[in-house]
Amino acid sequence: MTKLPPGFTHELPQHLQQHNHGVFDEQKEVPVLDFDRFCCRAHGFSALIETWQDSEGPSQLTLFDTGPDSLSLARNADAMNIPVERIDRVVISHWHSDHTGGLLSFLRLRSARSINVPPSCVVDVHPDRPIARGIAPGPGYDSVICALPPDPTFAAIEKASGRVEAHAEGHCVAADTVYVSGGIPRVTEYEVGILGGMRWVEGAGKPEQRGKWIKDGLITDERYVAIDVIGKGLVIFSACSHAGIVNVVKDAVECFKRPIYMIIGGLHLAGPEFGPRIPMTVDFLSSKLKPSPMYILPMHCSGFQAKVALEAEFGEGCVPAGVGIKIDVVGDSEADKTVFPPTY
Template identity: 30%
Template sequence: MASTTITILCENRACEMMGITGEHGFSALVEKNGRKLLLDTGQGLTLGNNARALSVDLGSIDKVALSHGHLDHTGGLSELFFPQRNVEVVAHPDIFIPKYAEFMQGDTPVRYFIGIKNDRHFLEENRGLTFSLKREYEEIEPGIFFSGEVPRVTDYEKPDAHLKIKQGGEFIQDPLLDDSSLLIETDSGPVILTGCAHSGIVNVMEHFKEKSGHDSFYAVIGGTHLGFLGLGEQMNRTLEAFERFKLEKIAVSHCTGNEAAAICYNRFKEKFAFANAGWRITL
């Protein structure tokens, strides 16, 4: 098996390399078997700059996968494919549902649109994209598997109550069925690459275990959403699951949060890494 390289192009923080900038968002490049697959595109604020700093040719991207339909993971689609060219984008069908973040100011809910900023028609007609929308687990490149919908099987991984969708004129809890991740077979072992893991990172690992037959994973890389959900039972049970799945590398990004990252570092030490913009690993 040829080596696999994963490079973080967009993330909240920048590594120490000159020229890299941070944004609230996520994008990771997977290079495998001579092919280049991009998971997410960040907000579109730093993708081009960081790609140039890392000598990554965005024009050579063969395929894109989207982890879910939030702006901070999809905003770079317009930049990435201007001028337009025909590229397949793999995602869940719900990515185009209008999505909002809701916060209370006193007794009044205040909502912000956080969904994809361009509709499907615009992206197809003006950026040349072809959307392959999937609900099921599927191999989308040799040795790279798209999770599809992740069953919620744990009782301690809770949804983020701030995230809403508009349905029938009402704002309701977003079930985030579009939350998807990748499983990548590498020389070091299977690697899970996540955008935010809104499904719950343990649910993601359990899903890939059931679908792939792997009972351990070399690494989890990407966002875990632990930083938004408190540091109580969910955090403790997640750390136990990281040990149960025998992870050798826990490289956190984006929505993991400072406190959750610090707890992971203190538990796992040399197995821990910050997967910041500019971080790269070859497996």
């Protein structure tokens, strides 16, 4: 119910516009909402990106990550009337199961609805898929207390009608409207990954590491997605920002020489070990980056303290977003003449 800026739409009015949720009360002449068909949130990230090169041409649908489980994404796609059969590419940001857990169920759902379209869907991944990843809490960050659920294997993806494309380098997809980054350069001193990140090693690597957990805090397989909107600048999707959102933004600016218009996703600033990074991150985004972003949508792993700090600097430009929210970013070719490369 929070007031949203222009171009942002809550879930409820979208259901009312679709006229297919719940029943219509003939006596009262109003629709009755069906909360069983509203979206369900989960601890993960997934965003559907729809892009156009021009208003007359067809749009491209790209799914960025798939959430943590086999139920949420399929339910939410149905709740929002998403034409899943039109999604021809899934981009996986990195190999963590809270971002890959819904992949196989999505592919099966898409295959079941793909009667008149090619059954296969490209699954765009980083080639370095770990066998398993685990969590080692502080203060020592060296004793694994649990493993994350396994990410889908390449074989399982192919079996579910996915066509694996492994990319370690940056590349453009969706008719060149969406940029998928390569590895993110680590240039800041304070964004040092996740201290308790661990990886299980078998059969490969150094002999002394085989059959053991090794430190894997940098998550070097992480990638972000960027869209350059004419007249606005870059819309950045950073699903978890293990590399650090400042490193992400710096890489995007270096690649495109364009201002940052909007940042969407997890900033990974939740938890006591990340607290010291919050002031430096907020200071960079609000003061050092010129121009600063128009909107920041901190989600997933961003943490409450980071959201409070961002709201203090950006005001209504820090938007509370989550499942069911729709955002329209409309380009303007005339305004683009006044958009200059950012500095920091």
